[in-house]
Amino acid sequence: MRILSIxxxxxxxxxxxxxxxxxxxxxxxxxxGNALFSQIDIHKxxxxxFPAVAKREHIKTFIPMLKKAxxxxxxxxxxxSTLSQTDAEKLHTLLSREExxxxxxxxxxxxxxxxxxxxxAVTSGPGLEPALWVGINFAKALSAVLGSxxxxxxxxxxxxxxxxxxxxxDDKLAQIAFPAVAxxxxxxxxxxxxxxxxxxxxxxxxxxxxxxxxAFDKVARMMGxxxxxxxxxxxxxxxxxxxxxxxxKADLPRPMLHSNDLDFSFSGLKTSVRYAIEGKELTEAExxxxxxxFEDAVTEVLLKKTRTALTQHGxxxxxxxxxxxxxxxxxxxxxxxxxxxHPDVEVYLPxxxxxxxxxxxxxxxxxxxxxxAATAGAIALIxxxxxxxx
Numbered sequence: 001m002r003i004l005s006i007x008x009x010x011x012x013x014x015x016x017x018x019x020x021x022x023x024x025x026x027x028x029x030x031x032x033g034n035a036l037f038s039q040i041d042i043h044k045x046x047x048x049x050f051p052a053v054a055k056r057e058h059i060k061t062f063i064p065m066l067k068k069a070x071x072x073x074x075x076x077x078x079x080x081s082t083l084s085q086t087d088a089e090k091l092h093t094l095l096s097r098e099e100x101x102x103x104x105x106x107x108x109x110x111x112x113x114x115x116x117x118x119x120x121a122v123t124s125g126p127g128l129e130p131a132l133w134v135g136i137n138f139a140k141a142l143s144a145v146l147g148s149x150x151x152x153x154x155x156x157x158x159x160x161x162x163x164x165x166x167x168x169x170d171d172k173l174a175q176i177a178f179p180a181v182a183x184x185x186x187x188x189x190x191x192x193x194x195x196x197x198x199x200x201x202x203x204x205x206x207x208x209x210x211x212x213x214x215a216f217d218k219v220a221r222m223m224g225x226x227x228x229x230x231x232x233x234x235x236x237x238x239x240x241x242x243x244x245x246x247x248x249k250a251d252l253p254r255p256m257l258h259s260n261d262l263d264f265s266f267s268g269l270k271t272s273v274r275y276a277i278e279g280k281e282l283t284e285a286e287x288x289x290x291x292x293x294f295e296d297a298v299t300e301v302l303l304k305k306t307r308t309a310l311t312q313h314g315x316x317x318x319x320x321x322x323x324x325x326x327x328x329x330x331x332x333x334x335x336x337x338x339x340x341x342h343p344d345v346e347v348y349l350p351x352x353x354x355x356x357x358x359x360x361x362x363x364x365x366x367x368x369x370x371x372x373a374a375t376a377g378a379i380a381l382i383x384x385x386x387x388x389x390x
Contacts, residue, residue: 121366
C-alpha cells in the first residue's frame, strides 16, 4: 500500500510518501519521500503560533512540500496530468477557502504527473482548526484528481505509533505487550492514555489547565527567552546541572503531586515562576538555575503520575510521545527512574526527529485506520476537529 500522508495541525507543513507491506500492526514500512517545513522562525515574533499566519504558511508551503516528497521518492515526472475542466472546477470548489491554493495545484498538475496512491492519510485533529482545514482540503482535492480514498487521522494516535516505530533497524512497529500506558506531552496536550489493545484508548489522566509544552513556552517568555521555550529551557537547565549551580527557587511547587488521581496542573507552577522573577533582573546564571528548577519540578510530576498509572493498571509497556519527549533530561530521568521502580515495564520513546509533528506518524496511523477510509461522497464528511479525542 502506497500512502500519501499530510500533517498541518499546527506550525509544521509535512508531506510523506510511505509504502506499507503487510497488515497492521505487523507491516513493514519504507519511507519513500519525506518533506517538512517548520514555521518556528515565522512565529517567533508572536511568542507562539498565530493561527491565521499558520494557515497562510501552510497554503504557501504545501505544494513545494508535495513536490519535494515526490522528488525524494523518485516519483516526480515532468509530464502533465490529465485534468478536465470538471476536475479544475472541483479543485476550485474544494480549495475555495484556501486563497490561491487551487491555482497552485492546477499549475502543479499542468507540469507534473501525479502518481497513484492507495490511500491518502490526513490529520483531522486535534490542532488549530484553520491549519487542519488546509491539509484536509488539499487531501480532498488530491483525492478528487486521483480517486484515492482518504482516511482522517488522529494526531495523538500518530504520536503513539511514532514512539514505537523503529525506523533504524526493522522499519516496523514494536510488538508491545498490553496493557500499555501512553504519556502524551506536547504544546497542546498532557495526558495519560490506557491501551488494552491496538487502537483502543481510554484517557485516564489529563491536564486541568496548561499543557506541559505550553507551560514551558510561557515560562520561557516570562524570562525573556525566545520561542519555542522548551528547547531554550532544556539547554539552560543542562548548563545549570553541568555547572552545579545552586537553586534559584528550590521550593517551586509540584502541583497535584499527591492528588488521588492521574490529572495534572501546571498553571500554579507557572505563576510561582512569575512571582519569583517579578521586578528582578536575573543574571544568566540565575536564569539557567531557574530553568533547571522548573524542569525538575515538571519532570517530577510527570514521573510520579506515570508511575502511579503503571501500577494501578498493571501496565507492561510505557509509551512516551509528543514534542516534549525530545527533552534530554526527561528521557534520562524516565529511563533511569522507571527502571528502578518498574523493571519489568518496557519503555518506548520516539526518535527525536519523530517526536515533534511529522507526516510519517500520520502515515502509520493512516495504515492502522485504512479500513475506515472514506471514498467518493463520504470524503465530504471529513471535518477538522481542533478538540478531537483519541
